[in-house]
Amino acid sequence: MQNSIQQTIDYVKLTLANAEVGHDWFHIERVFKTALTINAKEKGDELIVSFAALLHDIADPKFNNGDEEIGPNKAEKFLESIHIDPIIIDHVKLIIQNMSFKNSFDTGGFSSKEMQIVQDADRLDAIGAIGIARAFTYGGFKNRVLYDPAIPPVENHSKESYKNTTAPTINHFYEKLLLLKDTMNTEAGKAIALERHQFMLNYLEQFYGEWEGKR
Ligand code: ADP
Numbered sequence: 001m002q003n004s005i006q007q008t009i010d011y012v013k014l015t016l017a018n019a020e021v022g023h024d025w026f027h028i029e030r031v032f033k034t035a036l037t038i039n040a041k042e043k044g045d046e047l048i049v050s051f052a053a054l055l056h057d058i059a060d061p062k063f064n065n066g067d068e069e070i071g072p073n074k075a076e077k078f079l080e081s082i083h084i085d086p087i088i089i090d091h092v093k094l095i096i097q098n099m100s101f102k103n104s105f106d107t108g109g110f111s112s113k114e115m116q117i118v119q120d121a122d123r124l125d126a127i128g129a130i131g132i133a134r135a136f137t138y139g140g141f142k143n144r145v146l147y148d149p150a151i152p153p154v155e156n157h158s159k160e161s162y163k164n165t166t167a168p169t170i171n172h173f174y175e176k177l178l179l180l181k182d183t184m185n186t187e188a189g190k191a192i193a194l195e196r197h198q199f200m201l202n203y204l205e206q207f208y209g210e211w212e213g214k215r
């Protein structure tokens with residue numbers, strides 16, 4: 001087991017060597033560590049949680065013409081190449097296929113305890129101090145303004161408008177980041193989310209205060 005995990009770590013590091021910062025090896029490492037922390041409380045299958053966490057962003061659809069099947073297929077091929085049990089591979093593949101926030105707009109997804117744990121860990125990396133840093137990095141990459149009081153957040157994005165928005169980065173807090181705490185699957189994930197959520201609320205209060213020259 002240790003050996004197959006180490007092989008997976010080596011493969012992911014190599015594959016993501018040139019990835020953008022939001023989905024680089026360090027994102028994977030944070031999700032992996034957080035998933036293991038949650039799993040220690042929730043008691044899922046550690047091998048499945050580990051493979052799914054390590055391989056969940058192996059090919060980002062955003063940089064593959066929107067193709068959402070490349071990642072799961074790549075993960076499957078890799079796990080076959082290191083001779084993992086096909087039952088485990090199938091489970092890991094289903095987790096990766098069903099995990100993304102955008103896919104949660106679609107109905108009838110697969111679920112399992114391991115899927116819930118890895119999904120919580122991935123969503124947690126989008127909130128709190130790291131989540132704020134990632135959002136502004138993404139906004140900068142897209143050349144978005146930080147904030148514009150004249151452009152209010154959109155409350156109910158469709159899958160397409162969510163993907164294609166050009167709104168200020170602060171809007172992303174209301175359109176996604178502040179909604180994530182209520183999407184946690186596990187009790188352990190929820191506890192971590194609450195602390196990170198409060199940190200973001202404090203951050204926004206400080207941000208608006210500074211914007212108005214009041215702090
Ligand atoms: P995930 O890896 O959780 O599926 P995404 O690919 O949707 O997340 O986004 C990667 C990171 O970029 C996340 O931290 C997310 O909050 C951030 N991000 C995505 N869309 C935007 C946006 N419109 N403005 C700012 N940050 C964004």
Ligand code: NI
Pocket residue numbers: 023027031056057122
């Ligand atoms: Ni991710």
